[in-house]
Amino acid sequence: xxxxxxxxxxxxxxxxxxxxxxxxxxxxxxxxxxxxxxxxxxxxxxxxxxxxxxxxxxxxxxxxxxxxxxxxxxxxxxxxxxxxxxxxxxxxxxxxxxxxxxxxxxxxxxxxxxxxxxxxxxxxxxxxxxxxxxxxxxxxxxxxxxxxxxxxxxxxxxxxxxxxxxxxxxxxxxxxxxxxxxxxxxxxxxxxxxxxxxxxxxxxxxxxxxxxxxxxxxxxxxxxxxxxxxxxxxxxxxxxxxxxxxxxxxxxxxxxxxxxxxxxxxxxxxxxxx
Numbered sequence: 067x068x069x070x071x072x073x074x075x076x077x078x079x080x081x082x083x084x085x086x087x088x089x090x091x092x093x094x095x096x097x098x099x100x101x102x103x104x105x106x107x108x109x110x111x112x113x114x115x116x117x118x119x120x121x122x123x124x125x126x127x128x129x130x131x132x133x134x135x136x137x138x139x140x141x142x143x144x145x146x147x148x149x150x151x152x153x154x155x156x157x158x159x160x161x162x163x164x165x166x167x168x169x170x171x172x173x174x175x176x177x178x179x180x181x182x183x184x185x186x187x188x189x190x191x192x193x194x195x196x197x198x199x200x201x202x203x204x205x206x207x208x209x210x211x212x213x214x215x216x217x218x219x220x221x222x223x224x225x226x227x228x229x230x231x232x233x234x235x236x237x238x239x240x241x242x243x244x245x246x247x248x249x250x251x252x253x254x255x256x257x258x259x260x261x262x263x264x265x266x267x268x269x270x271x272x273x274x275x276x277x278x279x280x281x282x283x284x285x286x287x288x289x290x291x292x293x294x295x296x297x298x299x300x301x302x303x304x305x306x307x308x309x310x311x312x313x314x315x316x317x318x319x320x321x322x323x324x325x326x327x328x329x330x331x332x333x334x335x336x337x338x339x340x
Contacts, residue, residue: 067200068320071225074098074106076207076280077310080128083205083227084112084316085196090175091116093136094194094205097128100135106313114140118174119164121181122146123208124188125154137162145172145179149190168192182219185210187254195219200321203227207281210254212265221269225276225319227308228265230296231256232286240286250286259287259295267299276317280308 067087074082080098084091084107091112096103107114120142123129134156137144145164146154166172172179182193186208193216195204202222207229209216220226237247237258249255257265266277277300279292289307296305308314 067198068318069196069198069201069203069225070316070318071203071276071278072110072112072316073227073278073280073308073314074103075310075313076227076278076308077282077284078128079284079310080131081207081281082132084110084117085177085203085205086112086116087176087198089116090118090177092174092177092179092196093117093120094196095123095129096120096132096136097130099132100139103132103136110313110316112316117142119179120144121179121194122150122154123184123193123205124186124191125150126188126208129208130154130156134158145181147190147192150188153189180219182215184208184216185213185254187249193219195223201225201319203319209257210252212257212261217265217269220265221271223271224273224321225278225317226274227278227280228262229257229281230259230262230279230287230292231281232258232283233288233291234258234260236288237283237286242285256281256283259292263295263299266296270303272302273321274303275319275322276304276306278306278308278314282307282310284310 070086072084075098081095082098083094137158143162143164144158145166166181168183178197180195184191184193193206195202201224204223204226209229
């Protein structure tokens with residue numbers, strides 16, 4: 067079996083991650099507009115008709131901006147906690163609102179989505195792991211601290227969207243006010259490049275084929291800096307930087323421990339998804 071995944075956008079200007087089997091897809095967050103989400107999916111040869119649900123990590127605008135319109139237009143259920151719904155102030159048809167419990171698996175056709183509590187300065191923040199029973203893809207962004215709970219799930223994933231938000235030197239010497247700098251690095255904000263690398267080095271499983279470094283700060287980080295930091299330690303894991311203003315390629319993730327098979331499927335998209 068295999069799963070297919072892409073970042074449609076990743077950063078403080080909007081976050082949206084696509085995970086799919088051959089027949090079923092879900093969005094983790096919908097932080098860009100409905101029109102832009104559709105546009106980027108078309109660029110990858112993907113159909114909104116395969117998307118069956120939206121899962122919301124937390125209430126910050128860069129994660130929920132497009133939820134209301136996408137849910138309304140495509141009649142998609144939105145998995146969101148009551149506290150996140152209240153504080154996010156999004157107006158979702160009540161018949162489409164679905165709550166969830168931490169670690170309680172949610173079945174969306176042939177996909178299982180597991181919500182995980184995470185440390186972030188939001189009212190009720192969660193990460194998600196998506197699996198078809200063989201392959202596990204984690205979406206771990208907006209994390210102030212990588213606790214034991216997170217590292218345990220990270221070590222079970224074949225592919226991960228992992229936050230690598232800021233370079234410590236750039237943040238300290240940048241133009242942000244001190245209060246914002248302290249919020250970002252204070253244990254409930256975001257992971258630095260070094261913190262993300264430490265998590266990767268200490269808890270990466272041998273079968274992790276892809277690491278999507280995500281939610282890079284525009285002011286306090288740079289894709290080349292992140293790539294240069296991680297590449298020497300990549301071994302059999304493909305390092306991908308998730309852009310702030312465009313989608314990544316679509317990747318196929320397989321559960322193949324022996325060979326860590328990695329296949330970029332841009333040339334296969336029309337065949338697989340239409």
